[in-house]
Amino acid sequence: MSAKIKETAQQELDRVRHVAEEGAKSGAYLYPLKGMYFFATHKDLYRPLLSRLAPTLTLGLGVTSFMFLFTYLPQVAVLVFTSGPLAALSTILLVLSESSTLTMVLSKALLIEDALVDTFDGTLVAKGQTALVAKDRQIKSGGASDAIARLGKLMSKPFANFTPSAIVKYFMYLPLNFIPVIGTVAFVVLQGRRxxxxxxxxxFQLKGMSTTQREKFVEERQGAYTSFGIVATLLEIVPLAGIFFAFTNTCGAALWAADMEHKAGTAPALREQAKQAE
Incomplete structure (x- = not known):
């Protein structure tokens, strides 16, 4: 039994190491940062964010007030045993982080999903991937410098990324934060994987991928997607700034998709050139 446990643990460590190495080599963790720069330098992408800013901030204020009113004292009572005299400060930071994360989950489910789709599609258009976006929405002519203005009506409803199950999983993982350092790291990694x-x-919707195709595509790039998700999650749990980072992360995800499309289109051309050279 002991040997079996050691073997299983070693296999899991090897898998984690492989995913971490793949993520580091992919450079996908840089795309949330690239998204921040691209978003900041393309003012036309601001409009979806500004259109949802007031209700999202109101939701955030309500969630934060609720969390401090009903969860601060129970959590500080637990953290007294793990953080000692720093329990009060640790609990304040924890509640702020929890409130920011919960606000993001709720706002994506209830308020900003359409705005995030516009941001994603607008970024693709700005990066020259108009043909890809045109597969699922009308693209208006003209206004080349304003990607958002060129976005027309959607032809199908976007996938529901943030369902009640996302909220349930969030609350399932939440107790991990009571474990100093290791628990918080585990919470961020699990959130990042999702x-x-x-x-x-x-x-995936624009590419017309089936569920099986999506799962295979993600599995082949598990390290890359996890590294992207971890950085994006860390940004979105920043109190107050989370709503801004939700849009810059979406922009970063679109930049990554645009690069994937560019590489996919370049590879056949290079093969053709190689054949002609022969």
């Missing part, structure tokens, strides 16, 4: 593929749900 976030990565969800960030490309719109891309």
């Amino acid at each position: 976030y990565g593929p969800a960030a490309h749900a719109r891309y």
Whole structure:
């Protein structure tokens, strides 16, 4: 039994190491940062964010007030045993982080899903992937410098990335935060593993992938999607700034998709050139 446990543990460690190495080599973790820069330098992408800013901030204020009112004292009572005299400060930071994360989950499910789709599609158009976006929505002519203005009516309903199950899983993982350092790291990694593929749900829809195809595509890039998701999750749990990072992360996911499309289109051309050279 002991040997079997050691073997299973070693296999899991090897799998985690492989995923981590794949994620580091992929460079996917840089796309949330690239998204911040691209979003900041393309003012036309601001409109979806600004259109949902007021209700999202109101939701965030309500969630934060609720969390401090009903969860601060129970959590500080638990953290007294793990953080000692720093329990009060640790609990404040924890509640702020929890409130930010919960606000993001609820706002994506209730308020900003359409705005995030517009941001994703607008970024693709800005990167020259108009043909890809045109597979599922009307694209208006003209206004080349304003990608959002060129977006027309959607032809189908976008995938529901944030369902009640996402909220349930969030609360299932939440107790991990009571474990100092290790528990918080585990919480972020688990959230990141879910976030990565969800960030490309719109891309999978535009590509017309079936559920099986999506699962295979993600499995082949598990490390890349996990590394992207971890960085994106860390950004979105920043109190107050989370709503801004939700849009920049979406922009980053679209930039990653655009690069995938560029590489997919370049590879056949290079093969053709090689054949002609022969």
